[in-house]
Amino acid sequence: MNRFLLPVISLVTSIVALASAALAADCLSCHRQKTPAAVRQWEASAHARAGIGCAACHGTDHGRIEKGEARVDLKVCGGCHKKALADHRASRHGMGLHSGWGCTRNLPNRDRQECRFCHEQGSEVPKSEVQCARFLKQSSEMAEIGCNYCHMVESSCAACHTSHTTDLKIVRDPNICAKCHMGPDHPQWEMWQTSLHGTLFATAGRETGPDCQTCHMPKGSHNVSVGITMSSGGDPYPADKRKTRRDEMLQICAKCHAPEFARKELARGDAVRDQSHALVKEAELIIGDLADRGQLDPMPDRRPPHPLRGNQLVLDNQLLYEDTSHIERLLFKMKKYDYARTIKGAYHQNPSYTHWYGNAELKMDLVDIRTEASRLRDRQSLTAGKGSSVPAETTEEKLRVLKKKADRGAISPAEYEREKGVLLKELAGHP
Amino acid sequence: MGRTARFARSILCLFFIAAAGCARLPVTGVLPDTARVTDLASVEAGSPFALDARGETVAFANGGLMVKDVTSGEERKVSADLPTVLAWSPDGKELAAAFSQGDETVLRRYDRQGNALAQARVSGRVNGLAWRPSSEILAFAVKQRVYSFGANLAEVLYRWDGKGEPSTTALQETTLLPAIAKRWQGAIQHVLTFAVSPLDDEIVYARFYAPPAFDPYLKIILRHLESGREREVATASLLAAGAIFSRDGEEVVCGDGERETRLLDPWGDRTVATFPSPGRTLALSPAGRYLLLDGRLYREGREIAAFPAQSVGAFASGGGRLALRYGDRLYLVTTLPEEPAAPRDPAAAARLRQLHKWLSEGLVSPKDYRKAVEKAAQ
Numbered sequence: 001m002n003r004f005l006l007p008v009i010s011l012v013t014s015i016v017a018l019a020s021a022a023l024a025a026d027c028l029s030c031h032r033q034k035t036p037a038a039v040r041q042w043e044a045s046a047h048a049r050a051g052i053g054c055a056a057c058h059g060t061d062h063g064r065i066e067k068g069e070a071r072v073d074l075k076v077c078g079g080c081h082k083k084a085l086a087d088h089r090a091s092r093h094g095m096g097l098h099s100g101w102g103c104t105r106n107l108p109n110r111d112r113q114e115c116r117f118c119h120e121q122g123s124e125v126p127k128s129e130v131q132c133a134r135f136l137k138q139s140s141e142m143a144e145i146g147c148n149y150c151h152m153v154e155s156s157c158a159a160c161h162t163s164h165t166t167d168l169k170i171v172r173d174p175n176i177c178a179k180c181h182m183g184p185d186h187p188q189w190e191m192w193q194t195s196l197h198g199t200l201f202a203t204a205g206r207e208t209g210p211d212c213q214t215c216h217m218p219k220g221s222h223n224v225s226v227g228i229t230m231s232s233g234g235d236p237y238p239a240d241k242r243k244t245r246r247d248e249m250l251q252i253c254a255k256c257h258a259p260e261f262a263r264k265e266l267a268r269g270d271a272v273r274d275q276s277h278a279l280v281k282e283a284e285l286i287i288g289d290l291a292d293r294g295q296l297d298p299m300p301d302r303r304p305p306h307p308l309r310g311n312q313l314v315l316d317n318q319l320l321y322e323d324t325s326h327i328e329r330l331l332f333k334m335k336k337y338d339y340a341r342t343i344k345g346a347y348h349q350n351p352s353y354t355h356w357y358g359n360a361e362l363k364m365d366l367v368d369i370r371t372e373a374s375r376l377r378d379r380q381s382l383t384a385g386k387g388s389s390v391p392a393e394t395t396e397e398k399l400r401v402l403k404k405k406a407d408r409g410a411i412s413p414a415e416y417e418r419e420k421g422v423l424l425k426e427l428a429g430h431p
Numbered sequence: 432m433g434r435t436a437r438f439a440r441s442i443l444c445l446f447f448i449a450a451a452g453c454a455r456l457p458v459t460g461v462l463p464d465t466a467r468v469t470d471l472a473s474v475e476a477g478s479p480f481a482l483d484a485r486g487e488t489v490a491f492a493n494g495g496l497m498v499k500d501v502t503s504g505e506e507r508k509v510s511a512d513l514p515t516v517l518a519w520s521p522d523g524k525e526l527a528a529a530f531s532q533g534d535e536t537v538l539r540r541y542d543r544q545g546n547a548l549a550q551a552r553v554s555g556r557v558n559g560l561a562w563r564p565s566s567e568i569l570a571f572a573v574k575q576r577v578y579s580f581g582a583n584l585a586e587v588l589y590r591w592d593g594k595g596e597p598s599t600t601a602l603q604e605t606t607l608l609p610a611i612a613k614r615w616q617g618a619i620q621h622v623l624t625f626a627v628s629p630l631d632d633e634i635v636y637a638r639f640y641a642p643p644a645f646d647p648y649l650k651i652i653l654r655h656l657e658s659g660r661e662r663e664v665a666t667a668s669l670l671a672a673g674a675i676f677s678r679d680g681e682e683v684v685c686g687d688g689e690r691e692t693r694l695l696d697p698w699g700d701r702t703v704a705t706f707p708s709p710g711r712t713l714a715l716s717p718a719g720r721y722l723l724l725d726g727r728l729y730r731e732g733r734e735i736a737a738f739p740a741q742s743v744g745a746f747a748s749g750g751g752r753l754a755l756r757y758g759d760r761l762y763l764v765t766t767l768p769e770e771p772a773a774p775r776d777p778a779a780a781a782r783l784r785q786l787h788k789w790l791s792e793g794l795v796s797p798k799d800y801r802k803a804v805e806k807a808a809q
Contacts, residue, residue, distance in 0.1 A: 396785070396788075396789065396794070399789060399794040399795070400792075400794060403793065403794055420795065420799065421799075424795065424799060424802075424803055427782060427785065427786070427803065
């Protein structure tokens with residue numbers, strides 16, 4: 001059977017390759033003029049050598065291609081590169097980056113083309129229900145450049161590999177990661193470059209200094225999330241998942257380091273993360289409490305509505321840096337920039353990022369937030385015309401604050417009931 | 432009912448008519464020994480009337496607005512206009528009256544001598560009036576505007592202190608389909624009414640609700656006046672007389688308009704008592720001992736006597752007296768024995784008002800509320 005099938009498969013493949021190459025020849029006559037770089041890159045690629053022509057990826061409907069409807073997404077590539085596709089889909093690159101998108105159907109002045117971020121041609125069903133408030137606050141143009149150019153990695157191999165080249169030299173170079181993994185929110189590129197790993201890489205080469213791919217894409221895997229023990233927002237995974245991931249990372253470290261050394265280094269990173277996480281939570285509690293007492297300026301119901309939650313206070317990963325209060329903007333910087341720099345700096349063994357760009361900023365942010373909270377509290381008492389001292393809260397105000405805390409999960413139902421009982425006793429004591 | 436039973440009932444009825452000073456109000460069953468029924472006055476059929484707190488003066492409509500001293504029989508015309516609603520102030524010193532004038536209503540306050548003290552004009556037809564201790568008048572009005580595509584219906588609460596312009600609170604506004612508007616236009620004017628709680632901090636009112644493809648009905652809504660928070664406590668047919676509060680304000684009496692009337696805990700969705708009467712007319716004595724439902728007089732939950740089902744009654748807020756309108760006559764039932772309700776401690780009342788507000792806003796649960804009320808009662 002096999003003896004019969006193999007020649008047939010070989011023959012069919014050859015015919016397809018020849019047909020594809022023949023069709024490519026049709027395209028090239030024009031595209032040498034119109035898109036010379038694309039043709040040059042394809043001609044030098046492994047695809048060209050294997051006889052995989054334009055139509056194999058782009059199809060033959062020139063009308064659709066011209067309208068931008070025949071984009072080569074990862075499903076096209078995955079038809080042949082099955083393992084890479086599976087690895088990619090199991091990773092944060094392949095799953096979590098919907099967080100940079102959102103449905104813009106009901107927003108004014110949007111480019112209809114951006115529907116393709118989440119929808120396949122002709123489908124109303126989105127590929128993901130996850131939405132990002134920060135994306136939804138941007139114009140179409142800003143969303144395309146400022147969000148989609150990175151977040152497109154979920155559905156486009158070209159985000160890293162580029163469109164027509166197949167040279168692995170490009171994607172094995174850590175510079176390719178820098179397009180997205182840099183800047184104030186997650187400067188992995190900068191912190192790796194200036195860490196001992198990065199400086200050794202620059203001075204002694206990859207064999208001595210590991211790069212992004214060495215640790216995050218071991219053995220050429222497309223699963224870049226191997227060994228990561230927290231969410232992209234810096235929240236630690238549950239203990240069981242954390243242990244599995246940690247074991248994966250220790251195996252990678254152990255290729256160069258003694259396991260005990262690696263374990264201790266990563267454990268130090270965990271401790272820094274937990275300590276820093278507690279500071280962020282303290283800031284969130286301060287702001288939540290101000291909101292409960294109506295002391296934010298402006299309060300959420302006096303701002304443009306949050307794209308996903310309306311007029312609610314949002315302090316989680318859908319936190320905004322615009323159309324918000326000053327103290328929330330301080331939290332944004334604390335959480336998205338300085339907390340991220342501290343913990344990622346720690347895991348990348350970069351002293352300056354961990355301390356001066358991260359930890360110091362993080363703690364100064366908390367000072368600023370505490371001071372701003374104090375100012376807001378004082379201001380409310382002054383606005384109420386009751387002098388500079390903060391007036392005593394009435395039982396009703398206390399009940400209202402307590403309910404808001406319970407509603408947003410800041411206190412448990414049992415704590416809520418207990419504290420409410422205490423306040424109701426106060427009522428009994430006052431006519 | 433068998434022939435013998437009917438005969439016995441007629442004899443009993445005649446006996447009570449005779450015993451009640453030859454009044455023409457048919458009564459069956461046994462009124463308390465001390466009770467007397469007096470024929471008070473001739474009135475416009477279906478018109479409003481109001482008995483003052485002590486049950487000594489009655490205001491009614493008969494060719495205009497009339498006020499009659501029950502003891503002396505002295506009667507005088509206060510206004511040539513026919514009122515749509517009447518209400519005496521709690522101290523009996525002032526009378527509030529509403530006069531419908533086209534799409535508007537004139538609200539007027541009179542002293543006991545019948546002198547007009549103040550007047551205000553509001554839009555819509557005022558169906559209910561109530562006094563608050565602060566001398567403020569609450570007026571519940573229905574506004575209807577008919578268009579080719581249907582009708583706009585609004586229920587409105589006015590607050591009037593007798594000095595400035597009344598303030599307006601919209602309770603509901605809806606659009607009715609043409610067929611619904613045409614069929615129920617007349618009824619809407621009369622079935623939508625309200626009542627104020629004994630603590631003056633809440634109202635219950637009937638909200639007209641017309642779901643698509645189904646017959647319209649009433650939603651009985653409890654509303655806290657200060658917080659503006661509302662809660663649906665029952666539903667009823669358009670024949671029901673809305674709802675009233677129990678003596679202590681902890682329950683609501685509401686008929687379904689068809690079969691039965693229930694005493695409800697509005698927060699616990701609990702039925703405290705049921706009466707086999709549809710609740711097309713409702714009245715409760717001030718200490719809560721007597722309940723008049725569709726002409727049936729209940730004492731402490733047990734039916735003791737019955738007036739005609741179409742009769743409409745109102746107890747004097749001071750207790751002991753009941754005015755009844757049947758057909759074109761107004762009657763007074765006196766000396767209904769009832770211990771007056773114990774006066775509420777002002778501090779306890781203030782705490783209860785506070786709790787009502789918190790309950791309406793969800794700051795305390797019904798369970799918290801009941802616990803606090805029980806503790807206060809200890």
